[in-house]
Amino acid sequence: MYGENESTEQTSLAGFDPASSDDPRALFEELRKQPVLQIGPGFAALTRRHDIEAALRNPALFSSREEAVKLGNVRPLIPLQIDPPKHVKYRRILDPLFAPRQMAALEGEIVELVDDLMGKFVGRGECDFHEELAVPLPCTVFLRLMGLPLGDLELFLSLKEGIIRPPGATMEEQEPERKRTADAIYAYFGDLVDERRAKPGDDLLTRIMGSEVDGEQLTKEEVLDVCFLFLIAGLDTVTDSLDCFFAHLAQHPEHRRQIVEDPGVISSSVEELLRWESPVPGIARVALEDTEVGGCPVHAGDNVFLLLGSANTDYEAMPGADVVDLRRNPNPHLAFGGGVHRCLGSHLARVELRVVLREFHKRIPEYSLAPGTVLEYTPGLRSVSRLPLVFSPVAEFVG
Amino acid sequence: MRVILDPERCQGHGRCYTLTPELFEPDDLGHCVVLPLAKDVPPELREAALSGVANCPEQALSVEE
Ligand code: HEM
Numbered sequence: 001m002y003g004e005n006e007s008t009e010q011t012s013l014a015g016f017d018p019a020s021s022d023d024p025r026a027l028f029e030e031l032r033k034q035p036v037l038q039i040g041p042g043f044a045a046l047t048r049r050h051d052i053e054a055a056l057r058n059p060a061l062f063s064s065r066e067e068a069v070k071l072g073n074v075r076p077l078i079p080l081q082i083d084p085p086k087h088v089k090y091r092r093i094l095d096p097l098f099a100p101r102q103m104a105a106l107e108g109e110i111v112e113l114v115d116d117l118m119g120k121f122v123g124r125g126e127c128d129f130h131e132e133l134a135v136p137l138p139c140t141v142f143l144r145l146m147g148l149p150l151g152d153l154e155l156f157l158s159l160k161e162g163i164i165r166p167p168g169a170t171m172e173e174q175e176p177e178r179k180r181t182a183d184a185i186y187a188y189f190g191d192l193v194d195e196r197r198a199k200p201g202d203d204l205l206t207r208i209m210g211s212e213v214d215g216e217q218l219t220k221e222e223v224l225d226v227c228f229l230f231l232i233a234g235l236d237t238v239t240d241s242l243d244c245f246f247a248h249l250a251q252h253p254e255h256r257r258q259i260v261e262d263p264g265v266i267s268s269s270v271e272e273l274l275r276w277e278s279p280v281p282g283i284a285r286v287a288l289e290d291t292e293v294g295g296c297p298v299h300a301g302d303n304v305f306l307l308l309g310s311a312n313t314d315y316e317a318m319p320g321a322d323v324v325d326l327r328r329n330p331n332p333h334l335a336f337g338g339g340v341h342r343c344l345g346s347h348l349a350r351v352e353l354r355v356v357l358r359e360f361h362k363r364i365p366e367y368s369l370a371p372g373t374v375l376e377y378t379p380g381l382r383s384v385s386r387l388p389l390v391f392s393p394v395a396e397f398v399g
Numbered sequence: 400m401r402v403i404l405d406p407e408r409c410q411g412h413g414r415c416y417t418l419t420p421e422l423f424e425p426d427d428l429g430h431c432v433v434l435p436l437a438k439d440v441p442p443e444l445r446e447a448a449l450s451g452v453a454n455c456p457e458q459a460l461s462v463e464e
């Protein structure tokens with residue numbers, strides 16, 4: 001979601017895209033030599049933790065409005081592309097639905113889902129972690145939350161791919177597919193909203209439709225603008241995180257063992273791996289006025305990319321940030337962004353990530369990359385196209 | 400020691416109440432509520448208080464001696 005289209009254009013620019021980099025940390029370290037990276041005319045990136053934090057806290061100057069990133073949508077996505085003060089009104093109705101207590105209540109269900117998905121490969125001694133766990137899990141969780149049939153899984157996946165990774169090397173080439181997909185998304189959720197209006201359910205969508213801003217229910221269009229964002233913000237990001245986590249653990253047995261030996265380290269591992277991998281490496285803003293960052297000019301109308309991954313590994317601001325420490329404390333990372341647009345789904349994402357780390361290592365404590373695997377990270381959002389793992393087959397009692 | 404919250408800065412990352420539930424809890428939005436105990440942190444919770452404060456990505460929490 002976050003600047004996908006710009007970054008694909010940027011990939012041609014001296015390997016700028018940090019998401020697909022084999023070593024984003026080294027790339028970020030290089031980029032931090034200057035506070036503002038000029039990527040092209042009217043397009044810049046902030047590289048340092050301090051400046052990125054300041055930008056996140058100043059939405060009046062660095063706005064997240066529609067011009068910041070184009071994702072095929074015809075109206076601003078809610079709440080991502082809404083600035084304060086309207087933004088807070090939407091968050092006030094959405095935040096309670098995604099609050100920590102609500103999300104903690106889903107844990108049991110998520111454990112079952114992970115168990116089911118793992119059941120399909122534990123006996124085999126190998127799996128494609130990406131295809132068999134990282135992709136289906138967040139999508140299934142989301143379908144359940146929204147009260148949708150699990151049979152819509154493939155459709156959902158194709159809709160989010162059509163926005164996030166449409167075929168084509170440039171934004172122009174990708175445009176038609178994004179547009180087609182966006183139409184399909186509006187149509188799909190449009191029908192669904194009509195259905196729920198006729199027959200409310202006990203699900204997230206019904207709750208969103210019933211909530212009020214300034215004493216008025218959300219319009220159908222507003223509900224669609226929320227759903228569109230959920231689809232592109234809530235599925236791929238968790239897939240990306242799971243891919244990044246397990247690619248790291250498969251290649252760092254010392255960290256894997258730490259988790260196996262002491263599951264108490266799982267919560268801080270989630271935070272640390274989110275920080276280190278920063279699966280959403282950067283987010284998009286547009287400058288509303290001329291300003292300066294670290295002595296470098298930024299002009300009104302410039303697209304400004306905030307490199308969260310760079311902020312998260314900026315060891316000048318956060319001593320020791322250049323190594324992985326699964327027990328790191330403090331760890332005030334920005335993997336979920338910051339400021340008013342702090343990830344709405346962060347509490348849900350954390351539950352999913354913790355459950356997978358716990359359940360996977362319980363059943364498969366020893367694993368590694370299949371021999372000969374070369375990992376390919378995707379541009380824009382950092383996922384791994386294929387993540388083949390090998391391990392000793394686990395004999396399961398069927399009972 | 401006393402913990403102070405700047406509610407304007409708090410964005411509900413939830414690091415504080417996850418790490419230090421003795422002193423912080425979430426409200427309905429998932430934003431931080433500072434519990435009364437944090438007005439005068441008992442010595443055995445000093446370290447936990449500092450940890451909750453230092454993990455906030457928004458620097459919404461601070462301490463005063
Ligand atoms: C580990 C997984 C995730 C990561 C790393 C992540 C990351 C982010 C980041 C960095 C932002 C800030 C965007 C910006 O300021 O431009 C964001 C916003 C958002 N995320 Fe997530 N996200 C994750 C999971 C989820 C999930 C599961 C949902 C579920 C619905 C979700 C929904 C949203 C929404 C709605 C926003 C916009 C919030 C606003 O503008 O007020 N995210 N996310």
Ligand code: SF4
Nearest residue numbers: 409410412413415455
């Ligand atoms: S960690 Fe900071 S931003 Fe998050 S809930 Fe606590 S005080 Fe608020």
